[in-house]
Structure formats: structure tokens, C-alpha cells
Amino acid sequence: MEIRYELTKNPKQKPADESKLGFAKQFSDHMFVMDYTEGEGWHDARIVPYQSFSIDPATVVLHYAQEIFEGLKAYRTADNKIQLFRPECNGARMNDSADRLCIPNIPVEDFVQAVKALVEVDKDWVPHIDGSSYYIRPFIFANDVGLGVHASKHYIFCIIGAPSGAYYAEGIDPVRIYVEDDYIRAAPGLTGFTKCGGNYAASIKAGEMAERQGYAQVLWLDGVEKKYVEEVGSMNIMFKIDGKIYTAACTGTVLPGVTRRSIIELCRDWGYEVIEGKLAIADVMKAAQEGKLEEVWGTGTAAVVSPVKELKWKDQVAYISDGKIGALTQKLYDTLTGIQWGKLPDEKGWITPVCEG
Numbered sequence: 001m002e003i004r005y006e007l008t009k010n011p012k013q014k015p016a017d018e019s020k021l022g023f024a025k026q027f028s029d030h031m032f033v034m035d036y037t038e039g040e041g042w043h044d045a046r047i048v049p050y051q052s053f054s055i056d057p058a059t060v061v062l063h064y065a066q067e068i069f070e071g072l073k074a075y076r077t078a079d080n081k082i083q084l085f086r087p088e089c090n091g092a093r094m095n096d097s098a099d100r101l102c103i104p105n106i107p108v109e110d111f112v113q114a115v116k117a118l119v120e121v122d123k124d125w126v127p128h129i130d131g132s133s134y135y136i137r138p139f140i141f142a143n144d145v146g147l148g149v150h151a152s153k154h155y156i157f158c159i160i161g162a163p164s165g166a167y168y169a170e171g172i173d174p175v176r177i178y179v180e181d182d183y184i185r186a187a188p189g190l191t192g193f194t195k196c197g198g199n200y201a202a203s204i205k206a207g208e209m210a211e212r213q214g215y216a217q218v219l220w221l222d223g224v225e226k227k228y229v230e231e232v233g234s235m236n237i238m239f240k241i242d243g244k245i246y247t248a249a250c251t252g253t254v255l256p257g258v259t260r261r262s263i264i265e266l267c268r269d270w271g272y273e274v275i276e277g278k279l280a281i282a283d284v285m286k287a288a289q290e291g292k293l294e295e296v297w298g299t300g301t302a303a304v305v306s307p308v309k310e311l312k313w314k315d316q317v318a319y320i321s322d323g324k325i326g327a328l329t330q331k332l333y334d335t336l337t338g339i340q341w342g343k344l345p346d347e348k349g350w351i352t353p354v355c356e357g
């Protein structure tokens with residue numbers, strides 16, 4: 001893929017204090033853009049100054065939400081190299097999302113090339129302080145004009161990026177989770193396995209209600225029986241019960257997280273039995289009562305792992321690990337972040353170098 005460069009003449013002021021970055025609040029100088037037109041395919045790949053889109057009010061995405069996205073990070077290592085973690089997994093997953101929403105695929109190598117091109121051109125925006133990263137947001141939206149419901153003939157693929165602070169700037173803090181028993185996030189045949197904006201739009205209400213009651217996130221149950229655990233907000237979730245690790249299988253209703261699959265691989269390497277399948281919330285609560293619910297953690301690119309200290313389901317509450325991060329959760333966090341920031345050797349081949357910092 002050939003990429004055209006139009007570099008900014010007015011570089012923005014970079015954040016002065018990297019300890020106050022927060023998550024994706026300010027975006028870097030450039031963005032990657034590529035257009036799709038039916039018949040012509042993807043064309044005009046370019047790096048241009050970060051700027052607004054001009055969108056007709058009747059653009060398909062604004063009405064029917066034909067849109068997908070991805071999320072990954074670029075990391076600055078101690079010896080000042082910039083690198084990515086398994087970006088080809090994000091490229092492949094974006095195509096799985098694309099297929100479900102009738103959006104044209106992008107070859108995985110073009111996806112990775114585009115991400116690398118943006119990171120390299122804005123490498124000075126990859127922050128330096130411990131635990132910080134440059135959050136990368138690729139997305140595709142339908143750009144036809146007209147209110148008929150059909151697959152669009154025009155799309156825009158764009159990648160933007162934002163320097164982001166350490167997720168655990170104040171130390172790893174285990175969270176309280178509300179098990180949602182009313183609303184659902186996904187059901188067989190729907191879009192649960194895709195990263196589409198519509199999934200998030202439909203989940204905001206439950207998240208807000210849980211937050212008002214003091215819970216960090218919602219744990220979704222399966223959409224048919226509301227019986228089996230699926231995932232949490234924007235994370236997959238894992239349970240260590242009596243020495244074994246349980247997580248929902250990726251059979252269409254759960255987002256196949258890159259962090260999830262990496263953690264499953266590590267756990268199996270370390271000799272743990274990992275069961276991908278149905279786990280009833282009632283059995284989780286029962287395990288807690290019997291003292292067998294050893295650790296619970298969410299997994300996702302933003303936090304890597306997020307330890308859970310409390311689960312509330314109907315009128316039952318499970319307390320986990322005395323409110324502290326469990327030993328395995330900590331080991332997973334140390335190992336994955338170690339590989340991502342280049343503090344541990346990349347024995348798995350998970351790292352894609354981008355450039356010198």
C-alpha cells in the first residue's frame with residue numbers, strides 16, 4: 001500500500017505534564033485516512049494533519065450506526081524504541097467485525113502498515129513516563145448519503161492516536177462489579193463478537209446505573225437465559241476457582257480480546273487448566289461462599305488486567321481476595337506489561353517494532 005504524506009505546518013503543543021494525561025483526551029498531530037468506493041476499492045491512503053470530517057447530515061453512519069473500531073497501544077521502551085503489541089490480531093479482528101456489518105475488509109498487512117505509519121510520524125507523542133502509552137483508535141464508518149437502509153457504497157477508514165497516562169497511576173485498585181440482571185449486551189446471531197459502536201450505545205444505560213450505585217462496571221450475563229457470565233463493559237473476565245481458570249468461550253456473543261487470548265496462552269504455559277465455556281453466575285457465587293473463588297479479573301488493552309474485589313448479583317454479594325489483587329492477577333499484569341514495555345524478552349513473538357524513539 002502506498003501512503004501519501006501531508007505533514008502539519010502547525011504542530012500542536014504537546015501535553016506539558018505527562019502525569020496528567022488521562023485517557024485519550026488530546027490527539028496527536030496527524031491521522032491516517034483511506035477511502036473506499038464500490039468498484040474502486042480502498043484507495044488514497046494518506047497521513048494528513050489531524051482535522052474534522054465534513055459530514056452530510058444524511059450520512060448513513062449517523063442514522064444506522066454502520067461503524068466498527070479497534071483499540072491498541074504503542075509503547076516506548078526504556079532504550080527508547082517504539083513498539084506495538086500483536087497489531088495483526090487487531091487487523092484480523094477488524095475484518096471479522098467488518099464482515100458482520102457489511103463493511104469491506106482491509107488486508108491485515110495494510111492495517112498494520114497504516115498503524116505503524118501514524119505512530120512513526122507522531123512518535124514524539126508517545127509519552128515517556130512509566131506505564132503511559134499512545135492509544136491508537138482505528139475505525140471505519142459508512143459514508144453514503146441517503147436514508148435508505150442498505151450497505152453503504154462509500155466508507156472512510158481512519159486512525160487517530162492519543163497520548164494516554166498510566167491506567168494505574170495511583171496503584172492497582174481492585175473494583176466492584178454489578179452483575180446486570182435486566183439489560184443484556186449480546187445474544188446469539190447479534191453483534192456481540194464485533195467492536196461496533198452500536199454495542200456500546202446499547203450498553204451505556206446499564207453502565208450509568210451501576211456507576212450511580214458505586215460499581216465500576218457491569219458484568220453481562222448471556223442474553224438468552226441471563227444465567228452464564230460473559231464479559232465486563234469493555235473487558236473480558238476470568239475467574240480462578242479452586243485452582244482452575246474459567247472464562248466465557250468466544251462463540252459469537254463475547255468480544256475476542258487480544259489481552260484475553262494472550263493471558264490464556266500465558267496461563268496454559270504456566271500449567272494452569274483454562275476452561276473456555278459456560279460458567280453460571282450462581283456457581284460463581286456458590287464458589288465464593290465455599291471459599292473457592294480465589295481471583296477474578298477483567299482483561300483488556302486499556303487496563304491489561306483489572307482485579308475484581310466484589311461481585312453483586314441480585315441480593316447476593318461475593319467478596320474476593322480480601323479486596324486485594326490476587327497473586328496470579330499480579331503475575332499476569334507484570335508479565336504482559338513487561339513484554340509490552342520491553343522490560344521482559346518477547347519470547348512469544350508478540351512485539352512489532354515501529355521505530356527508534
Ligand SMILES: *Cc1c(COP(=O)(O)O)cnc(C)c1O
Nearest residue numbers: 234235236255257258259300301
Ligand atoms: C475491546 C473489548 C474487549 C477487550 O479486547 P482487547 O483486545 O483485549 O483490548 C473486551 N470486551 C469488549 C466489549 C471490547 O470492546
